[in-house]
Amino acid sequence: MIDQNEEIKIIIAIDGFSSCGKSTLAKALAQKLGYTYIDTGAMYRAASLYFLEQKIDTDNQSEIEKALKEIKIEINRSDQGMITLLNGKNVEDEIRSMRISNVVSEISAIPEVRKNIVAQQQLMGARKGIVMEGRDIGTVVFPEAEIKIFLTASPQIRVQRRYLELKNKGKNMTLQQVRKNLEKRDLLDSTRSHSPLRKAEDAIEIDNSQLSIDDQVDMILDLIQVKLLKTNTDL
Ligand code: C5P
Numbered sequence: 285m286i287d288q289n290e291e292i293k294i295i296i297a298i299d300g301f302s303s304c305g306k307s308t309l310a311k312a313l314a315q316k317l318g319y320t321y322i323d324t325g326a327m328y329r330a331a332s333l334y335f336l337e338q339k340i341d342t343d344n345q346s347e348i349e350k351a352l353k354e355i356k357i358e359i360n361r362s363d364q365g366m367i368t369l370l371n372g373k374n375v376e377d378e379i380r381s382m383r384i385s386n387v388v389s390e391i392s393a394i395p396e397v398r399k400n401i402v403a404q405q406q407l408m409g410a411r412k413g414i415v416m417e418g419r420d421i422g423t424v425v426f427p428e429a430e431i432k433i434f435l436t437a438s439p440q441i442r443v444q445r446r447y448l449e450l451k452n453k454g455k456n457m458t459l460q461q462v463r464k465n466l467e468k469r470d471l472l473d474s475t476r477s478h479s480p481l482r483k484a485e486d487a488i489e490i491d492n493s494q495l496s497i498d499d500q501v502d503m504i505l506d507l508i509q510v511k512l513l514k515t516n517t518d519l
Contacts, residue, residue, distance in 0.1 A: 293413035324418030329379035
C-alpha cells in the first residue's frame with residue numbers, strides 16, 4: 285500500500301481529448317495522494333477570457349506579447365474546490381461558458397500563449413507531488429513525469445458527460461451544440477502545429493467509458509505502486 289505520509293513525490297500527467305473525465309480523475313487522485321491538482325485547461329480558458337475582453341488582435345504579435353505580460357493566472361483552493369483567478373478576479377464560472385469554449389482552442393494554439401502558460405505549469409510542478417491534466421502534459425510540460433495516462437472514452441459518452449455537466453451548472457445547451465464544440469476542439473487541439481494533443485509514447489491508455497471513478501483511481505494507484513517498486517530496485 286502507498287503510505288500517504290511517505291515523502292515520495294511524483295508527477296502524474298493525464299492527457300486526453302475534451303470531456304474524457306480527466307478533471308474528475310485528476311481531482312480524485314490528488315485528493316487520495318494529498319497532491320496538488322492542476323486543471324491546465326482552466327489556464328488556457330482564463331487567457332482566452334482576457335483576450336476576448338481586451339479584444340486582442342490574435343494576428344498582431346506585439347499585442348499578444350503585451351497581453352501575456354498583463355495576464356496573471358492563479359489556481360487557488362477555496363470552499364468550492366479549486367478556483368481560477370484572472371488578475372485577482374474569480375473567473376471560474378465565466379471560463380466554463382460556451383463563449384470561451386468556442387474560442388479557447390484557437391487561442392491556445394498560439395505559440396507565445398503556449399510558451400507562457402507551459403512555463404507557469406512547469407514552475408507549479410517543480411516540487412512534484414502534482415496531478416496535472418491537459419493535452420500536452422506528458423509530451424511537452426513534463427515529458428519526464430513518472431506516471432503518464434492517456435484517457436479516452438467513447439464520443440457518445442463524452443458528449444453526454446459534458447451535456448450533463450453544463451446542465452447541472454444551469455447552462456442550457458443542446459446535445460448537438462455540445463457535440464459540435466467537442467468535435468471542433470478535438471480537431472483543432474490534435475492538428476495544431478505547436479504541441480498538438482497526442483499520446484506520449486510511454487503513456488498508458490485507459491478507456492474509462494465503462495469504468496467508475498474508483499476503478500480508475502485504483503488502476504492508477506496500482507501503476508504508481510509498480511513504478512515506485514521498480515524505481516527502488518533500480519537504485
Ligand atoms: O480541459 P479543457 O477542455 O477545459 O481545455 C480547454 C481547451 O484548452 C482545450 O480544448 C485546448 O484547446 C486547450 N488546452 C490546451 N492544452 C492543455 C489544456 C487545454 O491546449 N494542456
